[in-house]
Amino acid sequence: MLDERKLAVLRAVVEDFVSTNEPVGSKALAERHNLGVSPATVRNDMAVLEEQGYITQPHTSAGRVPTDKGYRLFVDRLSQIKPLSAAERRAIETFLAGAVDLDDVVTRTVRLLAQLTRQVAVVQYPSLIRSTVRHVELVPLAERRIMLVVITNTGRVEQRVVDLPDVVADDQVAHLRALLNACLDGCRLGRVAETVADLPERLPEGDRPMATTILSVLLETLVERHDEKIVFAGAANLAGDFSVGLREVLEALEEQVVLMRLLGEANDHSALTVRIGSENPYSGLHGTSIVAAGYGSGDNELARLGVLGPTRMDYPVTMGAVRAVARYVGQILAGS
Amino acid sequence: MLDERKLAVLRAVVEDFVSTNEPVGSKALAERHNLGVSPATVRNDMAVLEEQGYITQPHTSAGRVPTDKGYRLFVDRLSQIKPLSAAERRAIETFLAGAVDLDDVVTRTVRLLAQLTRQVAVVQYPSLIRSTVRHVELVPLAERRIMLVVITNTGRVEQRVVDLPDVVADDQVAHLRALLNACLDGCRLGRVAETVADLPERLPEGDRPMATTILSVLLETLVERHDEKIVFAGAANLAGDFSVGLREVLEALEEQVVLMRLLGEANDHSALTVRIGSENPYSGLHGTSIVAAGYGSGDNELARLGVLGPTRMDYPVTMGAVRAVARYVGQILAGS
């Protein structure tokens, strides 16, 4: 269907368009990439590519521009992920290593990624459901008020103030705490509900109202409130590129829900996902592509991170950066 | 110097320009605001206002546009802060009341403010230094590793993992915890350093290495790391307004340091601060104004929040919104 040379032409079109941001014509193309054929031949190939929907012309008598389908083919078959330079790797490593807590890791990561790719970076906080409980703490604040703190293995800390139905003594609280930690240590957050289900029954009668109140808040915090927190950085990199609808993109970025869907569902083994232009699920984002990857400590994917930019981005480089950053973050999280 | 009518003309110019975004001419002005004088008279007044630097013309034979100085006079003497409608107040109240923790309060606030003003909202997290300690918790994670958690009266939770020099027993930790809480409960964070200075001496010899390690991390967390966290929302509201340098503004928004300076130093008693165009300290932000206010629980200002928009914003409305939101947030924080 498409012989070797036509593919080469497509690759050349994509590369040139990405670097110049101008429709690329047959002549310039034949010169810059030494294809060994004349412009006329290139024109013929281009005509075919256009017919098949891989490229298009913005208007008659202008050069060609890749379509989403064209980029897709390019990404799938015509390009290789470009690894980072040694210098870049070192920079990542030192920059991320300085982080002091989870917040810091995420903030640094998102900035790093934005700077590295010169695009908008998006990072999701490690998922609660996939983490495990490292510690549960109950801190009495007042007679009838305590603070519930849950610390996960990824360093995430969730806390919530709980108003109790009755006055409780410190040792009652201490007892419950001990019990909770015994039950839950190392427990996947998704399984907390079942694990604590029978816990009130194992307490003395008097402690049960307190326990059920606390447990319901605990469950609410961990399970129901699946606010997979997301942050972004580098919005300034969007400005000046008029090929994307700036307003729409900014709106999308501030909608957690949309952002979640863009990063994509956690799929198999933190593969690199690329969504090109109209492939992505939000109509305001045609004209933009998303390159995302999962990251995690060890082999379970905790969450995702990625980059959002115009469809005419440099995919090989971007994919390399995203993959590298995802790996490093995974390492950092595993090591803390 | 400027008689009553000239001020009225200036006010009219500002109001018209804000609502139409087009230079306003003498004729239109004389008609729309019934000033009771002819266009010619208005022209004379305008000439004076221009000479004094309150208004300017973008080019000969165009209408007049307020200068920063003109807006300044308008804000200071010609306008009244416009209170919110009852409906808006209710909306704020219910929206903020639903917040479950500090993060949530801040997130909701910043969104609310962005939506209310249709501009970029900026909210600073309650300052650490001005808060007081509500509780300190030491959570053993491993033999030689504990987690330090500090909870402030504003609901802010700071945590940090500490690697200890020696193996410690649980009761040693418990003892230190008790001591810390006894010392620090209600202590202003700015004074923590002096308060705990002599603490190691009051411990048995064997506990001191552990204590000093923990204390140094504590101080580092609270004092040295003065990362007054800041968030913003509503960047999409900037798009489509070409009078501001979009790129510069977005860059500024992502620089915590710049943002801090924009909100202004916490000054006396949470007054409303307005910085107009070139008045503000960052050169990329000419063309934009900042309306900010302090907020706090009770009468000590905890932090600041505000709004950033084009100089040609509706100051009375914006100021009303900022003030109202600041008050409500203060109430919410005080009540939790």
Add this chain to the structure above:
DNA sequence: CTTGGCACTCGGGAACACTGAGTGCCAGAC
């Protein structure tokens, strides 16, 4: 001090022509 009149200015839009990059197609060469 205010007002109507008047000449002047100049940004912005419409009409127009020109240029040049790029195309499609065809006939001839390999």
Add this chain to the structure above:
DNA sequence: GTCTGGCACTCAGTGTTCCCGAGTGCCAAG
């Protein structure tokens, strides 16, 4: 059959010119 050079054609973008009208400044009269 595939490639190539040649050629006529298209059309976005640019520059030029022209004109209109909103808006101004100034002046003399009320």
